[in-house]
Amino acid sequence: MDYNKLADLLLPNITKTPDDYASAYPARELKEGAVVTRFAPSPTGFLHIGAIYASMVGQRAAKSTEGVFFLRIEDTDKLREIDDGVTEIVKGLSAFGIVADEGFQPDGGEKGNYGPYKQSERAEIYQCYVKELIKKGLAYPCFCEEDEMARIREQQEKNKQTTGYYGEFAKCRNLSLEEIEQNIKEGKPFVVRLKSPGDENKRISFVDAIKGKIEMPENNQDIVLLKRDGIPTYHFAHAIDDHLMGTTHVIRGDEWISSTPTHLQLFWVLGFKPPKYAHIAPIMKEDNGGKRKLSKRKDPEAAVMFYHSEGYPKEAVMEYLTTISNSNFEDWRKANKFESIDKFPFTFKKMSVSGALFDMNKLIDVSKNVISLFDADYVYECVSNWAKQYDEDFYNIISRDAEYTASLFQIDRGGKNPRKDIAKWSDAKAYCEFFFDELFTPNDCYPEQLSKEDIKAVLTEYVKAYNEDDDKDAWFANIRSLCEPLGFSPDVKAYKQSPESFKGHVGDVSTIIRVATTGRVNTPDLWSIMKLLGKQRVLQRLNDAINRI
RNA sequence: GGCCCGGUGGUCAAACGGUUAAGACACCGCCCUUUCACGGCGGUAAUACGGGUUCGAUUCCCGUCCGGGUCACCA
Numbered sequence A: 001m002d003y004n005k006l007a008d009l010l011l012p013n014i015t016k017t018p019d020d021y022a023s024a025y026p027a028r029e030l031k032e033g034a035v036v037t038r039f040a041p042s043p044t045g046f047l048h049i050g051a052i053y054a055s056m057v058g059q060r061a062a063k064s065t066e067g068v069f070f071l072r073i074e075d076t077d078k079l080r081e082i083d084d085g086v087t088e089i090v091k092g093l094s095a096f097g098i099v100a101d102e103g104f105q106p107d108g109g110e111k112g113n114y115g116p117y118k119q120s121e122r123a124e125i126y127q128c129y130v131k132e133l134i135k136k137g138l139a140y141p142c143f144c145e146e147d148e149m150a151r152i153r154e155q156q157e158k159n160k161q162t163t164g165y166y167g168e169f170a171k172c173r174n175l176s177l178e179e180i181e182q183n184i185k186e187g188k189p190f191v192v193r194l195k196s197p198g199d200e201n202k203r204i205s206f207v208d209a210i211k212g213k214i215e216m217p218e219n220n221q222d223i224v225l226l227k228r229d230g231i232p233t234y235h236f237a238h239a240i241d242d243h244l245m246g247t248t249h250v251i252r253g254d255e256w257i258s259s260t261p262t263h264l265q266l267f268w269v270l271g272f273k274p275p276k277y278a279h280i281a282p283i284m285k286e287d288n289g290g291k292r293k294l295s296k297r298k299d300p301e302a303a304v305m306f307y308h309s310e311g312y313p314k315e316a317v318m319e320y321l322t323t324i325s326n327s328n329f330e331d332w333r334k335a336n337k338f339e340s341i342d343k344f345p346f347t348f349k350k351m352s353v354s355g356a357l358f359d360m361n362k363l364i365d366v367s368k369n370v371i372s373l374f375d376a377d378y379v380y381e382c383v384s385n386w387a388k389q390y391d392e393d394f395y396n397i398i399s400r401d402a403e404y405t406a407s408l409f410q411i412d413r414g415g416k417n418p419r420k421d422i423a424k425w426s427d428a429k430a431y432c433e434f435f436f437d438e439l440f441t442p443n444d445c446y447p448e449q450l451s452k453e454d455i456k457a458v459l460t461e462y463v464k465a466y467n468e469d470d471d472k473d474a475w476f477a478n479i480r481s482l483c484e485p486l487g488f489s490p491d492v493k494a495y496k497q498s499p500e501s502f503k504g505h506v507g508d509v510s511t512i513i514r515v516a517t518t519g520r521v522n523t524p525d526l527w528s529i530m531k532l533l534g535k536q537r538v539l540q541r542l543n544d545a546i547n548r549i
Numbered sequence B: 001g002g003c004c005c006g007g008u009g010g011u012c013a014a015a016c017g018g019u020u021a022a023g024a025c026a027c028c029g030c031c032c033u034u035u036c037a038c039g040g041c042g043g044u045a046a047u048a049c050g051g052g053u054u055c056g057a058u059u060c061c062c063g064u065c066c067g068g069g070u071c072a073c074c075a
Helices: A003-010 A018-024 A049-063 A085-094 A119-135 A146-158 A177-185 A234-244 A254-270 A304-310 A314-325 A329-335 A360-372 A376-390 A392-399 A402-408 A425-435 A452-465 A472-486 A492-497 A506-518 A526-533 A535-548
Strands: A036-039 A068-071 A102-104 A139-142 A191-194 A203-208 A212-217 A224-226 A249-253 A276-280 A284-287 A290-293
Touching: A003 A119, A003 A139, A003 A177, A018 A119, A036 A049, A036 A249, A049 A068, A049 A085, A049 A249, A049 A276, A049 A304, A049 A314, A068 A085, A085 A102, A119 A139, A119 A191, A119 A224, A119 A234, A119 A254, A191 A254, A203 A254, A203 A276, A212 A254, A224 A234, A234 A254, A249 A254, A254 A276, A304 A425, A314 A329, A314 A360, A376 A392, A376 A402, A376 A425, A392 A402, A402 A425, A402 A526, A425 A526, A452 A472, A452 A506, A452 A535, A472 A506, A472 A526, A506 A526, A506 A535, A526 A535
Parallel strands: A036 A068, A068 A102, A249 A276
Antiparallel strands: A139 A191, A191 A224, A203 A212, A284 A290
C-alpha cells in the first residue's frame, strides 16, 4: 500500500511537517532538574476541589524546582463543553491563589510561547502528526459504524475474549487503498486509528512518581487518534501537547493509570521521549460504609464554590490540601508555624497512594489555626470581602466603621494563644453580632437558679459602679466588690466550699452583666467587649435589661 | 468478568525485619479560669483474614476477603 498516497487522501489540507512544529516548539531553557507541569482540565462543568488539589501539586512541584506550571484547556469534547467553562476554571483557580505561568490568565489573556493552550485551536498540529503516522503505516482510517462495533463487542463477550478493536477484529486495518478511496468518494465518515504494535501478552512497566513501579500488559487496542470531526482523542492530544510543550511530569488523577500503557505506546510510535507520570489519588467521601469519589451531585464540598461561599480562606484550603497530599506536612508546620506554605519542601514520594476521605472536621481545625494567625485588619478585610458577596446587610453594617469592626477582631488575637472561634468567614456574623445594635438581640438567658430580684439588684448596683475608664484589673475588682453586699461570693473557691452560704459567686455576677450587655452566656473577654461598645451603649443595654425584668 | 492499585484506631497518617505500634483531627475526662475559648495533662480506640519465610513479621511471599480505578469516536 502506498501510505503517502493514503495520507494525502485522508488529510489533504495538511502541508506542514513534524519538523515545522519541532522548530516552533524548541526545548525549554530551564535549569537542571526543573520540572514542567500542567493542569489540563476540560471545560465541562463546575470546578471540582480535586482540580485545586491537582493544580496545587503541579504548581508546587514546578515552583520548588524553578520550573514551569501551565494551564492547558482540553476542549476536545464539544458535546460536554459548557459556556464560560474556561473562565470558570481560571477564576476558580485564581480564587485559591493558583495562577499558571503559561496559558490562560485571570485577566482573560493567554501567556507563553508554547501555545495555543487550548486544544481546539491546535487541530492542525494533531492532524499533521496523524498524517505522519499514516505515512509510516502506523495509523489507518476506520469506517466502522457504531452498530457494527456493538456487534463485534457482543461476539467477543460471548466468547469471553477481550473486547475492543484490535488484531483480527480490526477489520479496517486490512482495507485496500481502493476500498478506502471508494469509501471516501461515497463520503463515508471515518476515524483514524492507531495500528497498535502492542502485544497483550507482553508487559510494560513504568515508574510512577507517586505509586512506584507499575506493570501492565501492553496496549494492543487500535485506539482512535482522530475522531470523525478531525479532533483528536484525549490520548493523542496528550502525547502531542505534552511533548511539544515540554512537560516533564504529567500530574493527573489515578483513573488514568490504566491508559498509561497506551500513552507510553503513543510516545513510542511518535518517537517522543515520554514524560514522568504522577498519578494522584482522588479525594473520597464516606458513603454507607464504602468510599467513593467526591461527587458533585451529592457532596457540596466537591465544588470549589462551596469553600468560597462558606468563606473558608484560600490559605486554609491550601493548608488542608497539603495536609492530605504530603504526610509530613503537619510535622513541618508544627516546626515552622509562621512560615509560608510555599517554603514547604514538597515531594511526590510523600503523597498518599490511596484516596483520602474528605474530613470536614480537619478542614475546620486547620482553618481555625490559619485564621487565628491572621491579624485583625486582614480578618476584617476577608470578612468584609466575603460579606460583600454573600451577606450584603452584614456587609453594610460592618463596613460602616471599619476601624471599629477590625478592632473587635483584635480581641484575644495576636498573643501566644489566640482564640480560635472562626473557621470560616460565615462564622463571623454569629461571632460578633452583639457588637452592632442592628444585630444585637437582647436575650435574658440568666442562670436559672438566680432570682429576678437578685439579677435586678446586681445590674442596678453595677450601673452605679461601672466606670468605663477602668483597666482590666480595676474593672474586675469592681465587679468583685459588688459581690459581698449582694450576697455573692467574690471568690469561687470559697463559694465551692460552702455554696449554701451564698446566692452565687463572682462568676455568676459576671454572667449577669455579660448576658445583659451581649445577650449571651458565653463571650470573649467581657472587659474588651465593653471597652469597644463604649459607655453609652453599655449603660443603655444594662438599663434596658433592668427594665425588662 | 479481565487488567491495575490499595487495605494500620471513626478520619488523616508514622513506623519500611526487632518500638510499650508515633502524631494530628474528632470524642471523653481533668487542670487552668469571672463565661466561652485558648492552653496544659490524661483517656477510649488500630496493623482485614488465613497460610508461609524468619530467632523475630505492620513490614517480605502466597491465597482469601474487602475497597477503589479502568475496560468509549468522554476526558
